[in-house]
Amino acid sequence: MGDCGPLNGGDAGGGVAGHDGQDALCGGPLRNPVPRSRIGAMTSVGLIRRADPADAEAICAIYNAALAERSSTFETEPRSGADFEARIKDPCFPFLVSDRGEGVIGWAGLAPYSARECYAGIGECSVYVAAPARGRGIGTDLTDSLAAVAQRRGFHKMLGKLFLDNIAGVRLVERCGFQRVGVHRRHGQLDGTWLDVLVVELPLGSR
Numbered sequence: 448m449g450d451c452g453p454l455n456g457g458d459a460g461g462g463v464a465g466h467d468g469q470d471a472l473c474g475g476p477l478r479n480p481v482p483r484s485r486i487g488a489m490t491s492v493g494l495i496r497r498a499d500p501a502d503a504e505a506i507c508a509i510y511n512a513a514l515a516e517r518s519s520t521f522e523t524e525p526r527s528g529a530d531f532e533a534r535i536k537d538p539c540f541p542f543l544v545s546d547r548g549e550g551v552i553g554w555a556g557l558a559p560y561s562a563r564e565c566y567a568g569i570g571e572c573s574v575y576v577a578a579p580a581r582g583r584g585i586g587t588d589l590t591d592s593l594a595a596v597a598q599r600r601g602f603h604k605m606l607g608k609l610f611l612d613n614i615a616g617v618r619l620v621e622r623c624g625f626q627r628v629g630v631h632r633r634h635g636q637l638d639g640t641w642l643d644v645l646v647v648e649l650p651l652g653s654r
């Protein structure tokens with residue numbers, strides 16, 4: 448387990464169900480607290496558990512399929528499983544998957560917001576659900592679970608950046624309690640078209 452600086456805690460302080468199957472949910476107030484039973488247990492939308500390096504290829508496949516849809520990321524070149532394996536192994540940033548027992552159907556993870564020390568408590572959030580599994584609450588479950596784990600790990604805020612016209616993504620974050628910060632107009636080009644980016648944030652409570 449590496450040193451995560453001020454956020455050091457990794458899974459030792461209680462992440463989500465890991466390889467040992469232990470339920471270790473976060474405490475403390477949260478707008479949308481995830482009931483203990485939903486972590487590491489089967490729910491109506493499957494099991495939310497900590498990602499395993501063996502999940503990297505499935506996680507990558509979901510991401511690359513969404514990348515091809517051109518509605519959620521500026522990236523245009525497919526990622527590799529190794530890219531995701533490195534993120535999964537990073538002890539400082541939680542990475543969860545939804546698994547109904549037949550493989551990974553969605554994932555949610557935090558990434559560094561900034562290398563500057565003052566921003567160490569902010570994690571940038573990504574949520575991806577396989578197209579056939581969308582609209583059944585899996586994205587909501589993953590986002591709520593990620594918020595709960597992030598709070599437990601000492602993050603004070605989750606940040607999201609979405610294309611303004613990503614209707615499903617915007618509805619998801621609003622449903623999960625994120626607040627709109629503002630819109631970066633013409634923030635980047637995707638296939639030659641300028642796109643607006645909505646910035647949202649979810650405070651995780653005082654530490």
Ligand SMILES: CC(C)(COP(=O)(O)OP(=O)(O)OC[C@H]1O[C@@H](n2cnc3c(N)ncnc32)[C@H](O)[C@@H]1OP(=O)(O)O)[C@@H](O)C(=O)NCCC(=O)NCCS
Nearest residue numbers: 519573574575576581582583584585586587615616618619
């Ligand atoms: C955004 C995404 C993760 C939502 O996952 P999901 O499992 O379908 O989400 P849920 O079923 O929990 O639904 C969450 C909200 O999105 C809405 N939604 C889901 N699919 C939708 C669609 N195709 N069109 C409009 N709204 C949609 C739901 O109705 C719900 O909103 P509501 O409570 O106001 O009704 C999924 O569409 C996805 O993977 N998209 C590609 C990646 C992406 O855009 N990620 C977000 C940016 S990181």
